């Protein structure tokens with residue numbers, strides 16, 4: 001990738017530039033300038049411009065280095081995605097001439113050059129070997145991948161970028177209008193995304209709106225799989241902290257005082273491609289079966305994709321099943337029902353409905369494990385899940401660069417898409433109490449460095 005300095009070198013540049021800036025400000029009696037509002041706007045004096053420029057460059061480079069190529073995908077802009085330019089640049093560090101790349105992408109060479117110049121300024125791709133076409137002058141030898149553009153080559157990353165740009169980009173531009181048209185609405189079809197899809201107030205949430213479009217449906221599912229590759233979102237946080245995990249510091253017991261044992265049958269509701277299902281099966285050999293449920297289109301793709309490259313010990317225990325969670329749960333008597341980043345998509349009314357449709361299937365002591373965010377009102381602590389999430393959701397800062405300065409928080413993403421919101425702990429308690437008083441929240445675990453908490457809910461009703 002184009003960040004050529006090490007952490008240590010960048011740290012030194014940052015230290016020396018900030019010291020120089022501070023010295024100049026002190027000499028000019030301006031050391032009081034800060035980010036905190038004091039009623040004054042200010043411009044930095046020219047004397048410190050050079051240090052400021054050095055500092056900004058080092059900070060940018062440090063950010064790229066710290067995020068790593070996969071998370072630093074957000075500067076990808078739409079034309080790069082649309083023409084799938086990364087896929088036309090050879091792998092293995094080989095350069096490609098602008099002429100050839102333009103042909104492969106179906107773009108005029110002059111336009112491609114402009115696009116690539118902009119991309120490289122954002123540290124996506126880098127200049128190729130000058131020797132390749134020596135007559136063209138410095139930097140004219142074409143381009144090649146850097147780590148960031150190379151990461152963009154993979155379908156999952158590319159689809160994640162496309163999902164953000166093409167689903168949320170247009171929605172972000174409708175956000176203000178949606179607030180004007182549907183003030184205080186909690187209907188999933190009265191949203192910015194629905195306006196962008198021309199389906200507002202027609203009874204369609206986004207999942208229904210794209211249901212008949214396999215390419216879009218697949219892109220959403222791939223984007224979800226990509227999100228799970230980000231460290232803060234890794235399935236490891238869930239898998240390592242489930243109530244039966246041996247790695248928990250304290251041995252967990254159920255309400256009768258028995259040690260919490262590993263479940264045999266788990267249902268992954270709204271499980272998309274089944275990434276979490278597979279992670280559970282890999283870690284817990286005692287789980288006999290995980291049933292990954294999702295909408296028909298998603299399940300169809302899961303079944304078509306098959307299990308060719310799958311370890312047989314996992315594929316034999318993983319089942320895919322069509323299920324609409326607004327209807328009665330079809331798998332009765334499972335030990336655990338997992339909802340990972342599902343309920344946060346829905347306003348309370350629908351989330352309650354989803355929980356109630358599970359009730360007829362629940363046996364006494366069955367668990368629901370929700371893996372969603374517990375936001376902390378008013379917290380800006382860097383250690384909180386919310387602050388983690390702000391960084392994680394660079395996913396949507398794609399929009400801040402090239403579409404609309406919309407948001408850097410999934411709270412606004414779920415608002416724009418479904419009129420939903422991320423919930424506080426109290427709101428989770430309230431939601432379950434509303435859904436059915438026999439749901440008992442047994443624990444909420446927020447693993448360190450994880451975006452999502454694990455809300456363990458035990459069914460205290462008699463069985464169905």
Ligand SMILES: C[S@@+](CC[C@H](N)C(=O)[O-])C[C@H]1O[C@@H](n2cnc3c(N)ncnc32)[C@H](O)[C@@H]1O
Nearest residue numbers: 207224270271272294295323324325326340341
């Ligand atoms: C935000 S994704 C979460 C996917 C997965 N659990 C994860 O953590 O990556 C929400 C999932 O809910 C599914 N979904 C949406 N509406 C549904 C419905 N009515 N019934 C079942 N699944 C649904 C979507 O297809 C999608 O896979």
